[in-house]
Amino acid sequence: MPYTSWRGVVGLIKPTFRPGSLEEFIRLTPEGLGVIPLFLDIQRGTIDEFRQAIDAYEEKVAKLAELEVDLIHPEGGPPFMLQGYEGERAITSAWEEKYGRPVVTSAQAQVEAMQAMGIKRAVGATYTASDTNVALSAYFGEAGIEMLAFEGMTVPFDRVGQISHLDVYAHTKRVFLDNPGADGILLFGSGWRSLDAIELLEQDLGVPVVHAVTARVWAIERRLHIREPVEGYGRLLEEMP
Numbered sequence: 001m002p003y004t005s006w007r008g009v010v011g012l013i014k015p016t017f018r019p020g021s022l023e024e025f026i027r028l029t030p031e032g033l034g035v036i037p038l039f040l041d042i043q044r045g046t047i048d049e050f051r052q053a054i055d056a057y058e059e060k061v062a063k064l065a066e067l068e069v070d071l072i073h074p075e076g077g078p079p080f081m082l083q084g085y086e087g088e089r090a091i092t093s094a095w096e097e098k099y100g101r102p103v104v105t106s107a108q109a110q111v112e113a114m115q116a117m118g119i120k121r122a123v124g125a126t127y128t129a130s131d132t133n134v135a136l137s138a139y140f141g142e143a144g145i146e147m148l149a150f151e152g153m154t155v156p157f158d159r160v161g162q163i164s165h166l167d168v169y170a171h172t173k174r175v176f177l178d179n180p181g182a183d184g185i186l187l188f189g190s191g192w193r194s195l196d197a198i199e200l201l202e203q204d205l206g207v208p209v210v211h212a213v214t215a216r217v218w219a220i221e222r223r224l225h226i227r228e229p230v231e232g233y234g235r236l237l238e239e240m241p
Helices: 021-030 049-050 054-066 075-082 084-099 106-116 130-142 157-162 165-177 193-205 212-223 233-240
Strands: 009-014 034-039 072-073 122-128 146-152 184-186 209-211
Touching: 009 021, 009 054, 021 034, 021 212, 034 054, 049 075, 049 106, 049 130, 054 075, 054 084, 054 130, 072 106, 072 212, 075 084, 075 106, 075 130, 084 130, 084 184, 106 184, 106 209, 106 212, 122 130, 122 165, 130 146, 146 165, 165 184, 184 193, 193 209, 193 212, 209 212, 209 233, 212 233
Parallel strands: 009 034, 009 072, 122 146, 122 184, 184 209
Antiparallel strands: none
C-alpha cells in the first residue's frame, strides 16, 4: 500500500533503536515531507556486526519499495563504508535497479555534502572504534577526500547518546588544531547529540562542518527538489548549496 505526502515521502532505515537522531531529522525537515522509519537492531558497533548487516538492510529496502516511498535512505555509515566507496555504490545501484526506487546512504550523503562545501582535506571526529575508523578514512580517500585524522571518543556504543555537545566540541577542536591544513570537519555518526556543536565549531575554527544529520537533511531535500534553509545548524543547511 503506497503512502503519500504533498512534498514527498522518504523511507529511513535506522541501524539501531537509539532515540535522538530521528527526532533531530524530523525537526530539521520542512512541513510536507513524510517520513517512514524502519529499524535494525545493531547493538555492539563492531566491524563483524557491521559486515553482517547488509542482508538485513536489503529486507527493509524491499519493504520501503513496497510502500512506494519516493526515496530510500539507509542510515548507519559503517556497514556500507566497509564495502569500499565503489562497493557501496554497486550495492545501492543494484537495489535501485531491483526495487525501482532511488537509494542514498548516509555515507554517500556526507561525501556529497563535503564536496558541495568545497572540503578536500578534512578531519573526522566520531565515537566509533579505531579499527573501524581506519576503514572509514580509506572510504573517504577513495571518494577523493583526504582525511588527515579520524579520531573517536572513548565511550561504550550504547552510551553514545549521553555525550554532551560541549564534549564533542572540545574533542573535535583538539583534532582540528592537531592537524594543520584541514579545510573542513566531519562530525561522523548520528548517534551522539552533537548538532549544537556545529555552529560553535564553524564560528571558532573558520571552516565548514558537515554533520551526519545535516548532510542527511540536505541530501534528501536535494533529491526531492526541496530547498528550505535552516539557520543555527551550520552553513550546509543555511546555504543549501
